[in-house]
Amino acid sequence: MLKQLILPDDRRMLPLTIRNYGRGDFANLIALQERCFPPPFPSELWWNEEQLTEHASRFPEGALCAEAGGEIVGSMTALRVTVPRDRPHDWAEMTDNGYIRNHEPDGDTIYVVDLCVDPRCRKLGLGKWLMQSMYETVVHLGCRRLLGGGRMPGYKTHADKLGPEEYVRKVCEGELRDPVLTFMLRCGRLPAGIAADYLEDEQSLNYAALMEWRNPFIMER
Template structure:
């Protein structure tokens, strides 16, 4: 098994990242996906907040973040609005929270701990910058099987209680995130639904 390494995203990774988005998020609306101009803007505004997982020269995972104030990040919001159409122009160099805009692992590489490695890179950045923690909106792809039985909040709470397992929320909880609620109509995710979780990881030193 080859060694996976996490490094800061560089311009030469962008072409792969554009394809990586479409592979990892086939149900997302086109305007929700990150394109070349988005990755270029993210690198220009906050290069230390962008990471890729590499298998040799191949991009197999990706993480995009920016800084923001808690007054904005912890209030109700949509993905498209808070990430400024994926350009990250809402990035606040003085923001006390790291906003996790996007994280993905190539389907062929899932189950190898890459998301944990990417979350650890984010945590290291939070600690290095002395931020309060991380905030994000997370898709709940497993909810599609339960949508006729419970609300998104009930489903997320069941996952948080360990009664159900979700492909996205369960790893986030294992990474130390706490469920803080639901963000209605957060993202256009097709059959997976548009509601997402509001998750928070606090930097406790």
């Protein structure tokens, strides 16, 4: 993939390239993780070169980065799998702990491993453009859908009164706003279930909303 964009903000017009990443980008991708997840976030949870090598070699179509001014300012990674309907799963199982060695070349689902945007660029709509680019990958490969677990960082505040399903419903109805789920809804993804113990995340109480985008060119049975 190679896509050229110009994103406006209050001060400038920012030329941007969205493309597949490769070995020459690994150091910059790890530096991006450091900017996005600074201490006290544990550095051992940033991408490492072995994981990035697997991303770029096993499923290069799902290894996307955004580049501006010669600097990588965003990335999105996915793998291709078939997810059995109604089978509970967590992030580690579905992504092979981020190594994607379970990638299935003929899987019917593009499963999101990670979306990362430089804090300096988070008001430019860059995350939405990365998501749109992955939708294009879904269509190009003839997959049925894009799927991934969305954090629910606003849930902890409401957990004493709302179950996770009701919390997601209220976010979808606009009664509540969640930093992650509201963003995904604006990108066109819809809830397809709740996953308990999806990822260690205190703000979400370890829950995630499974957020789906269906390929509009494939008729569901």
